[in-house]
Amino acid sequence: MRIQVNKDKLLYHLLIAQKALSSKTPNPALQGIKLEVKDGTMVLTTSNSDISIRVQLEDNGLEVEKEGTVLVPGKYFIEIVRKLDGQTVSLTEGEDNLLRIEADHSDITLNLLDLEDYPELHFKEKEDFLKIKVRTLKTIIRQTAFATSSIENRPILTGVNFTIDGEELEGVATDSYRLSQKKISLEESYDPMNVVIPGKSLEELMKILEDNQEEVEVHFDQNRVLFKYNNVLFLSRLLEGNYPETGKLIPQEYPVQIKFNKEQLITSIERASLLSSRDGQNAIVKLNVRQDNVVEISSNSPEIGRVLEEIHPVDEIVGSPIKIAFSSKYVLEALKVFNSSEIIVKFTGEIRPFVMTGEYDEDMLQLVLPVKTD
Amino acid sequence: MRIQVNKDKLLYHLLIAQKALSSKTPNPALQGIKLEVKDGTMVLTTSNSDISIRVQLEDNGLEVEKEGTVLVPGKYFIEIVRKLDGQTVSLTEGEDNLLRIEADHSDITLNLLDLEDYPELHFKEKEDFLKIKVRTLKTIIRQTAFATSSIENRPILTGVNFTIDGEELEGVATDSYRLSQKKISLEESYDPMNVVIPGKSLEELMKILEDNQEEVEVHFDQNRVLFKYNNVLFLSRLLEGNYPETGKLIPQEYPVQIKFNKEQLITSIERASLLSSRDGQNAIVKLNVRQDNVVEISSNSPEIGRVLEEIHPVDEIVGSPIKIAFSSKYVLEALKVFNSSEIIVKFTGEIRPFVMTGEYDEDMLQLVLPVKTD
Numbered sequence: 001m002r003i004q005v006n007k008d009k010l011l012y013h014l015l016i017a018q019k020a021l022s023s024k025t026p027n028p029a030l031q032g033i034k035l036e037v038k039d040g041t042m043v044l045t046t047s048n049s050d051i052s053i054r055v056q057l058e059d060n061g062l063e064v065e066k067e068g069t070v071l072v073p074g075k076y077f078i079e080i081v082r083k084l085d086g087q088t089v090s091l092t093e094g095e096d097n098l099l100r101i102e103a104d105h106s107d108i109t110l111n112l113l114d115l116e117d118y119p120e121l122h123f124k125e126k127e128d129f130l131k132i133k134v135r136t137l138k139t140i141i142r143q144t145a146f147a148t149s150s151i152e153n154r155p156i157l158t159g160v161n162f163t164i165d166g167e168e169l170e171g172v173a174t175d176s177y178r179l180s181q182k183k184i185s186l187e188e189s190y191d192p193m194n195v196v197i198p199g200k201s202l203e204e205l206m207k208i209l210e211d212n213q214e215e216v217e218v219h220f221d222q223n224r225v226l227f228k229y230n231n232v233l234f235l236s237r238l239l240e241g242n243y244p245e246t247g248k249l250i251p252q253e254y255p256v257q258i259k260f261n262k263e264q265l266i267t268s269i270e271r272a273s274l275l276s277s278r279d280g281q282n283a284i285v286k287l288n289v290r291q292d293n294v295v296e297i298s299s300n301s302p303e304i305g306r307v308l309e310e311i312h313p314v315d316e317i318v319g320s321p322i323k324i325a326f327s328s329k330y331v332l333e334a335l336k337v338f339n340s341s342e343i344i345v346k347f348t349g350e351i352r353p354f355v356m357t358g359e360y361d362e363d364m365l366q367l368v369l370p371v372k373t374d
Numbered sequence: 375m376r377i378q379v380n381k382d383k384l385l386y387h388l389l390i391a392q393k394a395l396s397s398k399t400p401n402p403a404l405q406g407i408k409l410e411v412k413d414g415t416m417v418l419t420t421s422n423s424d425i426s427i428r429v430q431l432e433d434n435g436l437e438v439e440k441e442g443t444v445l446v447p448g449k450y451f452i453e454i455v456r457k458l459d460g461q462t463v464s465l466t467e468g469e470d471n472l473l474r475i476e477a478d479h480s481d482i483t484l485n486l487l488d489l490e491d492y493p494e495l496h497f498k499e500k501e502d503f504l505k506i507k508v509r510t511l512k513t514i515i516r517q518t519a520f521a522t523s524s525i526e527n528r529p530i531l532t533g534v535n536f537t538i539d540g541e542e543l544e545g546v547a548t549d550s551y552r553l554s555q556k557k558i559s560l561e562e563s564y565d566p567m568n569v570v571i572p573g574k575s576l577e578e579l580m581k582i583l584e585d586n587q588e589e590v591e592v593h594f595d596q597n598r599v600l601f602k603y604n605n606v607l608f609l610s611r612l613l614e615g616n617y618p619e620t621g622k623l624i625p626q627e628y629p630v631q632i633k634f635n636k637e638q639l640i641t642s643i644e645r646a647s648l649l650s651s652r653d654g655q656n657a658i659v660k661l662n663v664r665q666d667n668v669v670e671i672s673s674n675s676p677e678i679g680r681v682l683e684e685i686h687p688v689d690e691i692v693g694s695p696i697k698i699a700f701s702s703k704y705v706l707e708a709l710k711v712f713n714s715s716e717i718i719v720k721f722t723g724e725i726r727p728f729v730m731t732g733e734y735d736e737d738m739l740q741l742v743l744p745v746k747t748d
Contacts, residue, residue: 076649076678083645098679106645110679271457271480275450304450305472305484 001068001093009059019204020046020053021074029117032071054233071113123233130218140171141202143182143337148199149175159196161243178330183363201236254346256319268309272299273328285328289321325373334366375442375467383433393578395448396422403491406445428607445487497607504592514545515576517556517711522573523549533570535617552704557737575610628720630693636717642683646673647702659702663695699747708740
């Protein structure tokens, strides 16, 4: 391999590939980035246990003097390219499994990793695939993935359950204390589908997706899913097992409904979280509807003090007064993914899950289980 | 105590006082901020084992309904004020050692700390004090304090040694591997003085000093120093013991002198640090003057690879070729405090300390001990 490449473009693509770079791995080859130069272009590949990325370098000025494939130590290569001066970098594969990196007045030699140890990866595109707008995909991920479980004792809950039914795509996530659900309408009808994609994979995918009007192709396979976005192929494993039936968790009737200004509700809960018997975001906060239709948000920590917030709801409260306690972390995280500035909180009973919806967040529902207090 | 105060102004002054707030302390009272309301103003006081701060609130709109002094739990009080809505906060001392904080629709009650446990602090101003421009004081701290030792085995080296001789103020810091020295001319003559101020105290002081043309008063006492800056009194303990004679460390003659572009030297050393047998900033880097007057900056790590940087000095090199190795951290930290864009590096011998100076950094000298390599 012997090429000349624009430094900034190389770095840009390296930083995409970096999202799937392993830091700790039993296979040292996975600490490497595979650089394949062939047919006038360069392809960068990385992989860890959850995801693999394959990105084609977009650089019209790329000069290929000799084709070839090398496996560079990822962390060092990225740091070197980041720090180089000059516009152009020359990469030359030398004898003894070395890569020579030349730019401006720098002459750097890097020991390469063994290409033979690199696993074969299958970025296989299917004939039938789902087409979805980048923005729509980002919305459904942003509004669900935060609610996945971070604890591994029920691995299936660490993923988001995506199902397709005709023209409807639904994403659901729950850690068994709260649940997020978002449905979107697709532009055409698809065969039924039901997969669980790891939440962490989706978080990494989000970092690569830009905010634009383009489309992403989603290719589903037996135990993996491939996202194709511009010059990037993003492969994630799927979680095995049956995702729990979540429909039953969602109450069908809500005798009490309160419409809040979202920002006011968020800041009140945040202040109440400051002084609570449990630390930080796991604070337990109480919500109490008074007879005079004022909502109290409160917390109490005998050692530190207490907070009492009064909120006048946006509309008249529907239903009779209610008292409920919840973990502020769950409610705050849910509130923050709404686009609407007004939120309707719907209650079924003091120990039943309550639900949040917003007028400008169509087909999106956030559910939180209350906490029992004495 | 019962007052109404502007929220933003209160927060601004709390964040100054916070610099001396203890987080871990055997005396829980030191986790508190003392609020003293008297004669129509409020004074905030904090203290830890190294420094104490006393800041007078500047708020023309302060309304004092009742004077008094309370000790609020610092961390919680700052977080509450930060999160409050509304422009005005009302603070009311209640019975049972409670403080009631009211703003907008929030009603918060905080358990106060015991005022009796708070130590008496002596922010004592002297009749004779040093007057120095804020900017000059910041320069001398910025160019010396980074070179103090962070290891406690020789406590005296964790401070900066300040001496006054007539109209000259000198600051010196060394951790025994490198040394920083800066002299400035004062506007008048003072009695001789020799103190060692903890580097950490100076770092906190730096955060409070703004970038302006104002003056700071420095009041020296037996075992402490008081900085008076606008409405802030900043008290630091002094380090006890004799500061080592550092003058002898500085070579008197420099047979080899090389003038570098500072940025080029910094980026070359940074790149060489990336691949070095020792991790990160403690990397050992070699400097080698070639017969053709090109300077090589290089490093070598058998496992990872090697870096070779070529630098053409700004002027012709004075003296004969030299080879030297050093810890990149020390040289980089020293280079970064220079205002000059060209740096002269002066060598006495391959195992003798070398020195850096810059035309626009008058009376400033940075010294680094080389490292022996085989």
